[in-house]
Amino acid sequence: MEESQAPVMAEGGGEDKKMKVLVAVEETEGSLYALSWALDNLFTSASDVPDKTESLGRLVLIHAQQPLQHFMHPVGPCMTDPHHPVYATSSVIDSVRRAQEQNSRNLLERATQVCRSKLVEAEMVIVDGDPKEMICQFAEQMQADLLVVGSRGLSKIRRAILGSVSDYCAHHATCPVLIVKPPKGNHP
Numbered sequence: 074m075e076e077s078q079a080p081v082m083a084e085g086g087g088e089d090k091k092m093k094v095l096v097a098v099e100e101t102e103g104s105l106y107a108l109s110w111a112l113d114n115l116f117t118s119a120s121d122v123p124d125k126t127e128s129l130g131r132l133v134l135i136h137a138q139q140p141l142q143h144f145m146h147p148v149g150p151c152m153t154d155p156h157h158p159v160y161a162t163s164s165v166i167d168s169v170r171r172a173q174e175q176n177s178r179n180l181l182e183r184a185t186q187v188c189r190s191k192l193v194e195a196e197m198v199i200v201d202g203d204p205k206e207m208i209c210q211f212a213e214q215m216q217a218d219l220l221v222v223g224s225r226g227l228s229k230i231r232r233a234i235l236g237s238v239s240d241y242c243a244h245h246a247t248c249p250v251l252i253v254k255p256p257k258g259n260h261p
Contacts, residue, residue, distance in 0.1 A: 092130040095217040095248075096195075097208045097238070098184045100176075101135065107223030107253035108184055109133070112191045115219075132195040134184050135211055137204035138177045141170055174199070205241035213247045220250045 098104045118130075154259055181197040188195040200207045212220045222239045239252045 092218045093133070093206070093213065093215060094130060094219045094221060095133050095135055095212050096184075096221040097204070097242075098134050099204070099223075099238075100180060101223065101225060103126050103223035103253075103255045104189060105184065105223075105226050106255055107221055108187055109191075110253045111221045111251070112188060112193055115221075116191065124206075132188065132193060133198060133215060133217075134181055134188075134195050135198045135200065135208060136177050136181055136184075137200050137202060137207040138173055139203070140201045141166065141173070142173060190251070205238050205245075208238065209242055209246045212242075217248045220246050220248055222252055223249065224252050224254045 094111065094115060096108050098108060116130075177199045181199065185195055185197060198211065200211060208220070208222070211217075220242060222242050224239045227236075239250075243250045243252060
């Protein structure tokens, strides 16, 4: 099995600096495509880089999960009095929270499997909050050298209405942002 090498940034003095690459992953295929693209194009196998046997960088996978809203939504009408809604109990909310956390872990495990298949080790991070803001905050906190995000290929109108994580990151991240577009024909 070949070892994988991470991208390297050349420093002014000729020394190599380990590059910190942050890849945002979500439930879309475009996100996993962006991860695969980053692995294929930013990382090389050890056999491609002579005399380089140690890891030269750091790959971090981040998933930002939307927090559960702090207010209660009715789950349905009361059977005895239709004018009084029924609200979810705290055990139901806890169950939803646990399911959300499990879904996030499953997603990151799937992304980690993509990395392992290409012989690249990756760290996993789950954060709570608005994905756009949390990804940019974490990129700044870890002092990422590159942020890789996928693009859903939305039209300008849909992007304006729905919002775009990649567009927000391109304008607000403190590091360079690589937006990986989906292959042609895979636009929603």
